[in-house]
Amino acid sequence: MTLHPTEASANTFIDGWQVSKALGGGGFAFVFLGEKNSQRRALKVARHREASGDPKQTHARTLREVTTLLMLDHPNIIRPRGYGLAESGNLYLALDYVDGWTLAEWAERKHPSFREVLGVFEKIAGALAYMHRRGILHRDLKLSNVLIRKSDGEPVIIDFGCATHAFAEDLTDGGLPPGTERYRAPEQFQFMQDHKDEPRARYASRVADEIFALGVMLHELLTDPRPTEFRARFDLNSRVFVPPAPRAMNPRVPEGVSDLALTLLSREPARRPVDTEALRRELAELRQQTAAEYDVPVHRPSEQHPAEPAHGGPPAALPLQPTPVPLKRPGALLERPRRRSWWPAGIAVLVALGVVAGLWNESRIAASPPPPSPNRSVPGRTAPPDMSPPSRSPVAPPGPAIDATQKEGSALKTPAPEGPSQGRTPRLKKKPAAVVECAALSLVAALAAGCPGAQLRPESFTCPAEAEEAMREQLHWSRFDRFSLQLDDRHSPFEDIWFTSGDDVVGIRVENEGYPEMMALAPAGTRFYGKAYYLSDKMGRVNGPALVVRYDRVKLPGQDEYPICFVVESRAQAFKDGKVKARNSNTGFVVDRWP
Structure with missing residues (x-):
């Protein structure tokens, strides 16, 4: 083992x-x-x-x-x-071994200025441009996969466990390549929707996906003073929800930086920078701005963790951690993290909700993207990848991104020839100062205001090893075992009720005469603990909007709690103000991954 x-x-x-x-x-x-x-x-x-x-x-x-x-x-x-x-x-x-902080930890502890953040992203974009010219895609770019070395402040991209290259073997069973859900480009979800009836369809990853992931990283650093904290955040890749302008959420953000972040998050890949080398040049141009607003900290230091002392400090960031797993003492497997309350943050913004609700339509119009630029790359044009031995020089000379075609989805997009004026990306129009976007509010406030698309969505997951072991050894459950549940014990199983997206729910096992063998594995009275979510698009088994309840713990009568992976999916009857209406009883399945 x-x-x-x-x-x-x-x-x-x-x-x-x-x-x-x-x-x-x-x-x-x-x-x-x-x-x-x-x-x-x-x-x-x-x-x-x-x-x-x-x-x-x-x-x-x-x-x-x-x-x-x-x-x-x-x-x-x-x-x-x-x-x-x-x-x-x-x-x-x-x-x-890189002795440093993750990019999120660095932002919290060192209180960098906008110029310093742009400098880091310029180097990251340069490293990606070097990779892409060699037909390599990282496919899991996120704040925890970039370390900032303590000794010299240099960024280092880590964790190539999801990376692929032109001649890599196909190792993916699903339609989407491996990666972290929050950083996926929206066109990946659109692909799954368009090919939901084609089980063999595979999405081909592109440079545009990497650029979108960088946009999520930049947006998070610009708008969140404590990006290391685990809490609900807006889906920046939602297909029905326009990302908020960083400047609307953090007035310190210079207009040019805010516009660039929105361009990277464009719903249309053709509106993003043509490749990572073009992005690097844009970042360098912004970093060279002489305005004093570029030299102030991105966030007030009082809103972040204290600065790193001259000697000592926190332990080094964890290198190569695709999904960080805290070390647990023996016997601590079933400990449940303390639930954080959202009400203090929500109450503070409820005063402004009446104004926000009335301004939503104006905000959507102001945030409408411009028409496609004629200078963007032409989809479908490909060229053989350049797989020649990499240069030993620290930074490879500039050059166009090369396409790489492979089974698991790494077809890099070849840009059209770039003229002198094609290096810049069309900007979104500046929004009126009076417009307060729904997206700029906390999740609680946005849900209370009825903002479209404001929701908590379940992340794709692979069942943890400890849950697989518990289901196999203690519970004797197998994949696809089905149990009928009363989804929320606070209501009758025969009601159509409203579930709040993101809320904890406790399900109870109900009698199921059609499957007596299942009653032996989970008798009546067995309690399932989990969370309810609303999906506006297809990720699981249900076509269209759905209620998804993911249960991660179970307690059989007279027994201890065990970690599990059990999912119930129901067709949504309605969605309003962050709540989804569905039947309070349904059959769920034991899963080893979702979707």
């Missing part, structure tokens, strides 16, 4: 590397800090998931990551330092 973070100790070795501590982990790997011959490396050990049904994919994914990194040599991209077999038999990858 693969070494688990809770088992890491100073006496543990991985292929001769002495493990000093666990750094993190995710669905496909654990990461440890290893030392050997006075060298420190981040050791990323492949983790086999039994749910995948194919143990060969464990090695295949790691080999693809190794291959991808060996094709790269850039100061702002994590460097591989070797690979081998761990004692478990799984492959591991040794990488540079």
Whole structure:
């Protein structure tokens, strides 16, 4: 078996590397800090998931990551330092250990100015342009996958577990490539909607997807003083909801920076910068502005964490953590995090709701995107990828992005020839100062105001290993086992009731004479704990708007609680003010992933 973070100790070795501590982990790997011959490396050990049904994919994914990194040599991209077999038999990858903060932690602790943020994103865009010219896509860009090195402030892109290149093997079973839901471009969801009846359809990732993900990262840093905190946020990739202008949410944001962020988040890929090199030039142009507003902190330091002291400070950021997993002491598996209350933030803005509701229509008109630019790239034009050995120079010379065609979705989009005036992206028109967008409010306020599209949507997930083990060993449940539930114990199972998106719900097992074998596995009175969500588009089994209840814990009569993965999907009858109306009883399924 693969070494688990809770088992890491100073006496543990991985292929001769002495493990000093666990750094993190995710669905496909654990990461440890290893030392050997006075060298420190981040050791990323492949983790086999039994749910995948194919143990060969464990090695295949790691080999693809190794291959991808060996094709790269850039100061702002994590460097591989070797690979081998761990004692478990799984492959591991040794990488540079970056002593630094994640991009979100850096923004909170160092209180950077707009000029400093633009400088970091300029270097990230330059590194991506270097990758894209070699036919490589990262496919999981987010704030936690960029580290800011403490010693020199340089950004380093990490975690290439989802990356792909022109000749990479197809390892994805679903229609969408791997990645983090919040950072996906909206056209990916549109693709799934358009091909919902084609199970073999596969979305082809493009440079435009990477640019959108950078837009989400930039928007979050500009508008959220504490991006490391886990809380509900607006879906910037919603197909029915226009992203809020950063300047409307944070008046400190210079107009040019706010406009660029909105351009990156455009619903039309052709309206985004033509490639990451064009984006890098735009960021450099903004960074060179002489206005004093570019030199003030993005947020008031009092709204963020205290600045880093001269000596000491927080522990180094976790390298290579696709999905950070906190280390748990033995027996802490079933501990449930304390629920945070949203009411203090909501009450503070309810006073303005009457004004906001009346201004929604005006805001939508003001935020309408401009017509497509004739200077954008022409869809469908492709060229063979440039897979020549990468240059050893720190930064590759500028050049056009190269297309790369592959099964799992990495067809890079080839731009049309760019003229002297095509480097800039059309800006969205400046909104009237009096317009307050619904999107600029907190989620509670937006839901109370009835803002269209304001919702909590469930993230796609793969069932955690501890839940799979509990369902298999303790509960004796199997994938696709079905149980009929009263979805919310506060109402009759025969009612059509309103569910608030994002609220906790407790479901109760009801009698199901049609499936007596299921009653033995989950008898009447079994309680399911989870959250309700509203989906305006198709992600799961139900066509059209749906109520989705994701239950992650269960308690059988007279037994302890266990972690589970159980999903109920019901057709939505109505949606209003952040609530969805649906029948309070339905049959759900044991799942190993969703959707």
